[in-house]
Amino acid sequence: xxxxxxxxxxxxxxxxxxxxxxxxxxxxxxxxxxxxxxxxxxxxxxxxxxxxxxxxxxxxxxxxxxxxxxxxxxxxxxxxxxxxxxxxxxxxxxxxxxxxxxxxxxxxxxxxxxxxxxxxxxxxxxxxxxxxxxxxxxxxxxxxxxxxxxxxxxxxxxxxxxxxxxxxxxxxxxxxxxxxxxxxxxxxxxxxxxxxxxxxxxxxxxxx
Numbered sequence: 545x546x547x548x549x550x551x552x553x554x555x556x557x558x559x560x561x562x563x564x565x566x567x568x569x570x571x572x573x574x575x576x577x578x579x580x581x582x583x584x585x586x587x588x589x590x591x592x593x594x595x596x597x598x599x600x601x602x603x604x605x606x607x608x609x610x611x612x613x614x615x616x617x618x619x620x621x622x623x624x625x626x627x628x629x630x631x632x633x634x635x636x637x638x639x640x641x642x643x644x645x646x647x648x649x650x651x652x653x654x655x656x657x658x659x660x661x662x663x664x665x666x667x668x669x670x671x672x673x674x675x676x677x678x679x680x681x682x683x684x685x686x687x688x689x690x691x692x693x694x695x696x697x698x699x700x701x702x703x704x705x706x707x708x709x710x711x712x713x714x715x716x717x718x719x720x721x722x723x724x725x726x727x728x729x730x731x732x733x734x735x736x737x738x739x740x741x742x743x744x745x746x747x748x749x750x751x752x
Contacts, residue, residue, distance in 0.1 A: 546572075550679040551595075551613040558610055559596040560617060560676070566650030573643055573652055575687035577694055580638040581606070582652075583618045585631055586662065590622030592650070594638070603637060603661075611635075615663050616672040629667045636660045 545564040550557040563569040569592045576582070576594065581603055583593040595606070595614050615633040618625075625631045640660070642653040654660055 546683055546685055548679075548681050548683060549617065549676045551610045551676070552679065553609045553613065554607055556598070557679075558598055558601075560593060560614060561596070562591040562593045562617070562621065566648075569650040571687045573641055573650075575691040576638040576641070577691065578637075578639055581614070581635055582638055582641060583614045583633055583635045585618055585622045585625040586634045588622050588624050588628075588631070590618055590625055592652075593618040593621070595635075611663060612665075613672060613676060615665050616669060617676055619665050619668060620673045626668065631665045632662050633665060634660050634662045 546561055546568060547564065549560040551560055563572050572592060572594065577596065579597045581595040581597060583595065584590055593614055595610065597603070597606070614635065618633050619631050620626050622631075636654060636659055640655050642655045643651075644653070647653070
């Protein structure tokens with residue numbers, strides 16, 4: 545089971561989601577998307593909350609209000625964190641999550657600690673969590689199928705982009721050849737290379 549939410553403070557809204565328990569978290573760690581940002585309470589047990597970045601948005605351009613939505617949702621879904629003040633929330637790209645065989649179910653590390661960011665939540669704000677909970681829905685997705693469908697779409701996009709690049713490259717090469725031909729033609733038509741009957745009068749004997 546996965547719980548989906550929408551952060552509606554920006555238009556269009558962005559998708560937030562989290563697994564029901566550690567087993568769903570394990571699946572999300574395995575089959576997450578490169579467009580996902582992972583959130584978790586630092587040094588405490590909590591839900592694994594994900595933000596799916598829309599096209600054009602990066603971890604550096606996430607609006608602050610969306611980060612706050614993710615952080616408060618994460619804090620609210622931590623048994624200890626929801627009761628505490630000054631809770632540190634860490635977040636990073638899904639691709640930075642590291643899973644090794646000796647880790648417990650749902651446990652995760654990082655490939656690069658320097659790429660992990662954090663935000664401190666001083667206290668819970670019911671207005672935020674209530675707004676998010678109004679958008680909540682539950683589904684039982686096939687994580688692997690969704691990821692494979694996503695990858696297939698991306699491959700088609702990449703293939704189309706490559707084809708467009710090849711077409712554009714051919715256009716540029718054709719334009720370059722035409723410019724070279726025009727340059728060569730222009731050089732042949734210079735005054736030094738042109739003659740006239742005045743310069744070379746016709747010998748009338750040639751017509752007899």
